Amino acid sequence: MSGLTEDQKSRLLERFRSLSLGSAHLSAAHARMLVAEVDAVLGGVVEPEPRAEPVVPDGVVTIACDGSCLANPDGPTGWAWVATDGRSDSGGLANGTNNIGELLALINALEAHPDTALHLQLDSQYVLNSATKWIPGWKRKGWKTASGKPVANVDLMRRLDELLRAREEAGIPTTWEWVRGHNQHALNEEADRLAGEAARLAR
Amino acid sequence: MSGLTEDQKSRLLERFRSLSLGSAHLSAAHARMLVAEVDAVLGGVVEPEPRAEPVVPDGVVTIACDGSCLANPDGPTGWAWVATDGRSDSGGLANGTNNIGELLALINALEAHPDTALHLQLDSQYVLNSATKWIPGWKRKGWKTASGKPVANVDLMRRLDELLRAREEAGIPTTWEWVRGHNQHALNEEADRLAGEAARLAR
């Protein structure tokens, strides 16, 4: 009924990193993610009940995207994505906003998987709605907001639109899921950690 | 360079309790406070350097307020205040939050000193800012938070406002000081002790 000790965690982490799965080995990000899972399960934090999660078909890669911004307007900003195919990436800039971080996470995830069917997990309704709902309307109205003001972060929005149109034209499936932030969702938590780390490094 | 042994502490405590200062004698709370001071000084924990502390004018009573809550939301909750006039009080309730404890400490201290110029020491910025900054704004906006949600613990906040307005109308001076928690600040430590005791008794 209890979780792992710190010692057990680090030993597990080392073990996971040295494992071979087929020809590949686990990334550091995924090893940490797995340790967190084991810890949660052993600690009774997650019930073994069937989870009401979307069923992701075989061959589809799930990616969690997240951003971070210390001192929100204009502070050090980080972005990160973590995928179930074992890949992950992150980066930062010296000045940005929380929403720029979230946008960059998605854009970088898409750029890294141009030919892969994806299931995208975001915690930002701003980015999720931009990608799935608002961009078409903005384009029709010359990138103007509902209240007539220019859409923020237009350059990033245009790039996002470009990437999504390319996927659509190539017939590459893309599905979306909103996940609440900080909800012991292993993929998202790891993306959160990496994004925060990247923001701190960009300081 | 070393502090007191437990034996030394209890002997000191007994000694302090039997002392006469003018016609009064030390309360148990203040005796413990003094012993803690001696211990800290002998242990080299506090430097004998001149401290940058507010100078409290003669006739002004300093009061440290503190709250405690075991198992934070909804657990046994205690409050306490300790004053330099030798008085102190504490109490508890079966269910509360940490912040309710801190609020009750201040409210009870004010109620016990309606006509005394006070210097109030709090470790809770939540309560300190409520009392000195936020209440006026909340009243203007119908007790709504900056993010539009109803202010928590409104009943206690209203009572606090009432007490402070009464003091102001009567022209009774009130000054405020934030002290970091658990910083060998004798008055605060004693209030902390009493609040914890009260919480355990309320269990």
Place this chain on the structure above:
RNA sequence: GGACACCCAGUCAG
């Protein structure tokens, strides 16, 4: 008016 996110600060505890 609503929603999500990013922080900052303090406290209470395990």
Place this chain on the structure above:
DNA sequence: CTGACTGGGTGTCC
């Protein structure tokens, strides 16, 4: 290390 109670602020959209 974990979690909760509370407040302030900004970024963004409808």
